[in-house]
Amino acid sequence: MATPSLIPAGDFRSSYAVDTTIFPTKTSRNAAILGVVLICFAPQMLSEYWLSQLIMIGIYGIAALGLNILVGFTGQISIGHAAFFLFGAFTSAYISNNYPIPVFFSIPIAGVVTAIVGLIFGLPAARLKGLYLVIATLAAQYILLDFFSRADWFSGGSVPATAKSFSIFNYTLRGDRQYFYVVLAYVVASYLLVTNLMRSRDGRALVAIRDHYLSAEIMGINLTKYRTLSFGLAAFFAGIAGALYAHNQLVVSNEGFGIERSILFLAMVIIGGTGSIMGTLMGTAFVVLLPESMEWISAELKGGAIDRALQLNNNITFLREIAIGLIIIAFLVFEPDGLAHRWRQIKTYWKLYPFSH
Amino acid sequence: MNTHLLLQLVVNGLVVGTLYGVVAMSFVLIYKATQVVNFAQGELLLIGAWVCWTLLTKYQVPFWLGMPMTLVFMFAFGILIQIVILRPMIGEPIISVIMVTIALSAVFQASLKWIYGVSPQPFPRVFTSQSVSFAGLQIQTVYVMSLVVSVLMMVGMAWFFRVSKWGLAMRATAFNQQVAQSLGISVKTVFAMAWAISAMVSAVAGVVVAVVNGVSSGLSIYGIKVFPAAILGGLDSVGGAVIGGIIIGVLENVAQFVDSEYLHWGNLYEVAPFYVLIIILMIKPYGLFGTKDIERV
Numbered sequence: 001m002a003t004p005s006l007i008p009a010g011d012f013r014s015s016y017a018v019d020t021t022i023f024p025t026k027t028s029r030n031a032a033i034l035g036v037v038l039i040c041f042a043p044q045m046l047s048e049y050w051l052s053q054l055i056m057i058g059i060y061g062i063a064a065l066g067l068n069i070l071v072g073f074t075g076q077i078s079i080g081h082a083a084f085f086l087f088g089a090f091t092s093a094y095i096s097n098n099y100p101i102p103v104f105f106s107i108p109i110a111g112v113v114t115a116i117v118g119l120i121f122g123l124p125a126a127r128l129k130g131l132y133l134v135i136a137t138l139a140a141q142y143i144l145l146d147f148f149s150r151a152d153w154f155s156g157g158s159v160p161a162t163a164k165s166f167s168i169f170n171y172t173l174r175g176d177r178q179y180f181y182v183v184l185a186y187v188v189a190s191y192l193l194v195t196n197l198m199r200s201r202d203g204r205a206l207v208a209i210r211d212h213y214l215s216a217e218i219m220g221i222n223l224t225k226y227r228t229l230s231f232g233l234a235a236f237f238a239g240i241a242g243a244l245y246a247h248n249q250l251v252v253s254n255e256g257f258g259i260e261r262s263i264l265f266l267a268m269v270i271i272g273g274t275g276s277i278m279g280t281l282m283g284t285a286f287v288v289l290l291p292e293s294m295e296w297i298s299a300e301l302k303g304g305a306i307d308r309a310l311q312l313n314n315n316i317t318f319l320r321e322i323a324i325g326l327i328i329i330a331f332l333v334f335e336p337d338g339l340a341h342r343w344r345q346i347k348t349y350w351k352l353y354p355f356s357h
Numbered sequence: 358m359n360t361h362l363l364l365q366l367v368v369n370g371l372v373v374g375t376l377y378g379v380v381a382m383s384f385v386l387i388y389k390a391t392q393v394v395n396f397a398q399g400e401l402l403l404i405g406a407w408v409c410w411t412l413l414t415k416y417q418v419p420f421w422l423g424m425p426m427t428l429v430f431m432f433a434f435g436i437l438i439q440i441v442i443l444r445p446m447i448g449e450p451i452i453s454v455i456m457v458t459i460a461l462s463a464v465f466q467a468s469l470k471w472i473y474g475v476s477p478q479p480f481p482r483v484f485t486s487q488s489v490s491f492a493g494l495q496i497q498t499v500y501v502m503s504l505v506v507s508v509l510m511m512v513g514m515a516w517f518f519r520v521s522k523w524g525l526a527m528r529a530t531a532f533n534q535q536v537a538q539s540l541g542i543s544v545k546t547v548f549a550m551a552w553a554i555s556a557m558v559s560a561v562a563g564v565v566v567a568v569v570n571g572v573s574s575g576l577s578i579y580g581i582k583v584f585p586a587a588i589l590g591g592l593d594s595v596g597g598a599v600i601g602g603i604i605i606g607v608l609e610n611v612a613q614f615v616d617s618e619y620l621h622w623g624n625l626y627e628v629a630p631f632y633v634l635i636i637i638l639m640i641k642p643y644g645l646f647g648t649k650d651i652e653r654v
Contacts, residue, residue: 077452079459124638131394131592134455135584136638139631142581146628263463266456318471325464332457333445 020199043177058183061284064268066237072275074230075210080137082261083144088114088242093163104168110243118235148254160253163246273338366610374606375507381586381598383555389531390551396458399580400465405560406567435556477573503565585630591647
């Protein structure tokens with residue numbers, strides 16, 4: 001957050017159109033299109049396991065994107081994101097099970113309903129400074145999880161709720177290999193949407209509130225309106241991601257969606273870079289793949305002296321939580337702009353190679 | 358209507374509420390002095406309880422010696438956290454600091470589960486007699502002790518802020534850091550002291566809770582209950598935190614009474630404070646005793 005945009009030397013922008021363009025050069029636009037086209041072949045290339053990991057990155061990436069609007073652009077925090085995610089999952093499952101609405105439509109409906117519920121909690125706090133929203137969302141986390149464990153008609157209570165597979169009218173998608181394209185479509189659409197939002201007046205208003213809310217108000221930005229808007233958007237994306245999650249897993253339970261999961265979402269945003277849209281995806285990939293690398297390390301150490309002394313294999317879940325917490329602290333202290341900043345530095349280095357500094 | 362049960366629950370609520378008050382007080386202490394919202398307060402409480410438990414059971418230290426040793430440890434630990442983790446964050450936006458404390462709480466929580474496991478451990482017996490009767494109600498000795506200790510700590514805190522040199526320095530720093538610095542107060546030391554004292558007070562509360570309920574990672578819920586209490590009392594009011602804590606404690610138990618007698622929802626005991634929290638944020642966001650933020654540009 002310290003340096004929102006680092007522009008390398010020699011990069012001059014002479015018109016507003018150039019300044020607000022999504023892709024600064026033709027190469028970067030082609031690279032982005034090529035990347036999306038290449039990833040379309042992922043279901044054919046990857047094994048079942050890695051494909052499911054990729055789908056998870058996509059789903060969590062959408063939720064983290066919503067949180068990044070709130071944390072990175074508006075400068076507010078939510079630690080109830082996991083509860084909203086879960087609410088979206090249950091809502092979409094409930095709608096598609098109980099009404100003659102195909103899953104294709106129930107996912108966006110779940111997003112809208114989650115946004116409305118989020119606003120009920122966020123509205124009192126959105127009028128105030130960042131600190132109060134944290135506390136209100138903390139309350140939301142506990143109240144919603146309590147509601148899920150009690151409302152048998154909605155979430156199945158103690159029994160996990162079932163969700164249908166993705167379907168449009170009479171055509172039903174089967175398995176991860178087909179579902180992948182649904183997630184991909186949602187990821188591309190939501191990332192484009194947020195990128196465009198940030199080019200608009202509304203997006204700049206959010207950034208102005210983050211940087212100096214008093215100046216923003218003096219310039220005629222309605223603080224309450226935009227704070228509420230950004231919180232509603234965050235809940236909306238959490239709901240969409242939750243709904244996608246429900247129709248991927250086909251079973252939803254509130255196990256594992258406590259406050260730790262909300263902290264995990266925060267970790268994705270911080271590691272990726274607060275206020276960086278592409279960084280969010282990097283941060284999500286980092287956090288999703290972290291357990292993989294940790295399991296690999298502990299498997300390597302298995303049976304060794306260190307393993308016996310610390311009982312690594314029995315406590316892998318705790319180790320993961322410790323690692324996530326330490327990584328958040330390390331990023332906040334040493335690299336507050338996250339992986340996105342590191343990536344920019346690498347790009348600048350190679351742009352000027354061999355004459356960089 | 359079961360009057361006896363209600364009365365018993367209200368007494369329980371008062372006892373638990375004073376403990377919430379103590380923890381909320383240490384939370385407000387940090388907030389007032391250093392402008393840091395500490396999400397790891399419950400973990401400080403838990404660390405204090407575990408350290409005391411380890412000294413008493415693993416090393417067989419008597420209680421009268423184990424308790425001061427715990428306090429000394431927590432004093433040092435509070436200073437350590439402040440210097441290593443929060444000092445580099447001075448001058449960063451407030452949300453970065455909040456996120457650091459959230460991450461700290463995750464690290465502590467997981468580390469303690471790793472070291473001590475997830476199952477609760479009984480605390481060694483400190484008192485010989487189990488309960489005393491008062492006006493027809495059976496009250497456990499530990500509850501009486503907890504009430505006495507809490508009130509003592511509140512009085513001690515009031516004395517500290519009103520009379521002692523360090524307390525005055527802390528109040529000056531909370532009022533205006535630059536002015537305090539120009540009067541020769543070391544703001545760095547004041548920050549470290551705020552954390553140290555807060556950690557110590559939390560640890561006392563932790564040991565008291567542990568004596569009553571045993572030690573388990575669930576104790577850190579006290580750190581979460583701090584938020585309804587502190588918001589109700591006003592975030593920057595030490596006295597408000599105490600009163601807020603007592604109100605929340607009584608309210609929890611009354612909610613349990615209403616639940617068991619009339620509503621039968623189950624579990625209302627745990628969530629009632631959070632409903633209260635949302636309602637307070639809607640109608641009186643700066644709490645009962647907090648100063649309303651007036652911004653001059």
